[in-house]
Amino acid sequence: SAVISQKPSRDICQRGTSLTIQCQVDSQVTMMFWYRQQPGQSLTLIATANQGSEATYESGFVIDKFPISRPNLTFSTLTVSNMSPEDSSIYLCSVLVGGALGNTIYFGEGSWLTVV
Amino acid sequence: AQSVSQHNHHVILSEAASLELGCNYSYGGTVNLFWYVQYPGQHLQLLLKYFSGDPLVKGIKGFEAEFIKSKFSFNLRKPSVQWSDTAEYFCAVITNDYKLSFGAGTTVTVRA
Numbered sequence: 209s210a211v212i213s214q215k216p217s218r219d220i221c222q223r224g225t226s227l228t229i230q231c232q233v234d235s236q237v238t239m240m241f242w243y244r245q246q247p248g249q250s251l252t253l254i255a256t257a258n259q260g261s262e263a264t265y266e267s268g269f270v271i272d273k274f275p276i277s278r279p280n281l282t283f284s285t286l287t288v289s290n291m292s293p294e295d296s297s298i299y300l301c302s303v304l305v306g307g308a309l310g311n312t313i314y315f316g317e318g319s320w321l322t323v324v
Numbered sequence: 325a326q327s328v329s330q331h332n333h334h335v336i337l338s339e340a341a342s343l344e345l346g347c348n349y350s351y352g353g354t355v356n357l358f359w360y361v362q363y364p365g366q367h368l369q370l371l372l373k374y375f376s377g378d379p380l381v382k383g384i385k386g387f388e389a390e391f392i393k394s395k396f397s398f399n400l401r402k403p404s405v406q407w408s409d410t411a412e413y414f415c416a417v418i419t420n421d422y423k424l425s426f427g428a429g430t431t432v433t434v435r436a
Contacts, residue, residue, distance in 0.1 A: 239422055250414060251368075251426045300368065304422050310356040310375030313416075313424045317367035 210235055210303050212316035220322045226289045229319045231301030236281035239304040241313070242274070246297045254299075257284040291323045328417050330427035338435050339407055345400040345430050347415035356418040357398040359389055360426075363411045371413070374398065385409070407436045 211234040221227050231240070240257040254274055255263040263276035278284045288295050301316040331346035349355060359371040372383025379391040389400045398415060415427040 241423070250429045251424075253423055253425075256423070302424070304418075307375075310373075311418050311422060312356070312358070312370065312373055313418065314370065315360075315368045 209312075210237060210305050210314045212301055212303060212314060214299075214301050214316040214319050216319055217317060218320040218322075220324060221288075221291050223292055223323055225291055226287055227291065227321065228285050228287045229299050229301070231284045231286070231316055233282045233303055237303040237305065238281070240278060240284050241302045241304070242276060242284070242286045243300040243302060243315075244297045245300065245318070251300065254286070257286075288321065291321075293323045296321060296323045328415055328425050328427040330413075330415050330430050332430045333428070334431045334433070336433045336435065337405060340404050341434075343400075343402045343405045343409070343432065345413055345415075345432070347398045347400065347427055348396050349398065349415075349417045349425075350396065351417065351419050353419060357389075357391060358416040358418070358424070359383065359387070359398075359400050360414045360416060361411050362414070368414070371400070405432075405434050407434050410434045 213232045215230045242254040243251045245251045253266050254269045255265040257263050257276050257278040259278045273289050275287045298318040298320050300318045302313050304311050304313050327350045329348045357374040360368050361371045362368050372381050374381045374391045382388045387402050391398050412429050412431050414429045416424050418424050
């Protein structure tokens with residue numbers, strides 16, 4: 209398994225500002241992902257954070273809005289830029305841990321953002 | 325692209341009742357299957373997972389799930405629920421691109 213720490217855990221943000229969420233993992237992992245969970249919704253993958261290169265974004269998500277850094281195998285950041293109330297969500301960092309039988313994805317506790 | 329369907333949006337039941345949540349996925353290759361649970365105000369937790377072998381897998385808190393390959397299903401069950409099982413339950417699938425696809429989730433409300 210993996211222990212994933214996210215900061216901040218919660219924040220209230222002003223419209224038009226940007227916020228950076230940090231994700232720290234207790235072990236080196238190859239694959240890290242960022243998900244969003246809007247109120248009352250399921251989880252949607254934003255992007256795969258690639259170590260040493262640009263993140264790979266899913267359809268509907270762009271780098272200008274959600275810039276991601278991945279400087280090493282244990283750390284990543286997600287920035288939510290120029291926030292609007294529609295960005296109020298839980299943002300979750302996750303990592304893929306491979307085992308002999310298969311792969312499991314573990315999640316951080318999430319960063320609960322409210323944009324006012 | 326793979327997709328995951330959860331049949332029930334909201335399930336309401338009484339304590340000691342049995343629970344079964346349906347999950348189907350659309351992918352013909354090798355899959356890793358998961359159920360996650362999210363208790364009110366808390367983060368996502370892994371309930372159980374299936375990789376291979378025995379299609380009946382047991383997870384935490386008395387939950388189990390059965391993988392039926394021919395039906396592309398991975399239904400979650402618990403014989404006797406408790407009030408503390410009130411939560412949102414998500415079925416999810418990893419395929420060979422290592423990405424996790426989630427179902428829409430099922431809200432389970434257990435009445436005391």
